[in-house]
């Protein structure tokens with residue numbers, strides 16, 4: 297696309313940002329819909345983040361996504377945040393309008409959409425979440441809001457307890473209890489960085505899983521983590537992390553470029569072609 301002077305602009309702020317697949321993802325949609333616009337990587341040092349966001353708004357950007365380590369700082373820089381951001385305690389999508397910065401968090405929504413796209417009802421039964429990081433909170437919040445019983449197990453128990461203080465109703469068990477707890481859950485979600493390329497694998501005894509268990513991994517590099525491979529061997533339904541990445545991008549694209557983009561096989565194949 298050759299840009300004109302009225303091109304719409306958006307991007308992703310991270311530090312570093314080179315690993316991000318978002319420019320590729322949004323670039324696919326921009327091309328597909330023939331939109332006069334661009335979505336660019338924005339490598340912004342944490343100390344410069346607040347000034348950079350205001351500068352981007354003043355320069356006419358329609359908004360940005362924020363990734364590690366900026367999601368909390370993005371929350372702080374907003375004039376308005378919606379319920380999704382309040383529940384997640386972090387912002388991944390900023391929309392600039394009328395000189396104001398509006399923040400939301402689409403990670404939890406993207407997770408739910410991905411489950412549903414795989415034919416999984418997120419409210420099918422109790423959920424066991426491994427981890428207590430930023431993504432755990434976003435996912436726990438949307439599941440709790442659906443009325444699901446949610447339990448977290450994290451290596452550092454204090455971090456899980458801090459999360460439970462923020463999200464009333466969230467249960468906490470010791471990390472060492474994760475195998476035994478499987479029998480009582482319909483959905484297992486890995487929200488740790490275990491299984492990611494360059495990290496250790498997640499150790500969990502899936503033989504303890506209940507019949508009909510769904511195993512979701514939000515790690516998407518590699519696409520098929522050892523957790524998913526082990527779950528597939530046992531014929532549990534599996535949901536990989538790529539779909540969450542793709543769906544979380546939809547609300548931002550719609551707000552910045554005015555088109556509700558379709559998530560389909562062609563898009564997933566295009567994003568996957570860049571993954572190991």
Ligand SMILES: NC(=O)c1ccc[n+]([C@@H]2O[C@H](COP(=O)([O-])OP(=O)(O)OC[C@H]3O[C@@H](n4cnc5c(N)ncnc54)[C@H](OP(=O)(O)O)[C@@H]3O)[C@@H](O)[C@H]2O)c1
Pocket residue numbers: 403426427428429430431432450451452455487488489490492496514515516537538540541542544
């Ligand atoms: N698919 C998507 O769209 C999507 C979106 C967001 C994130 N992700 C992926 O999700 C993962 C987590 O992201 P995040 O932002 O939530 O990370 P984070 O806030 O840094 O949290 C990392 C979590 O992993 C746990 N962990 C790390 N090393 C561990 C180990 N050796 N043993 C046990 N637990 C360990 C940490 O436990 P402690 O508290 O004990 O340190 C913590 O709970 C990353 O791989 C990220 O790429 C995917």
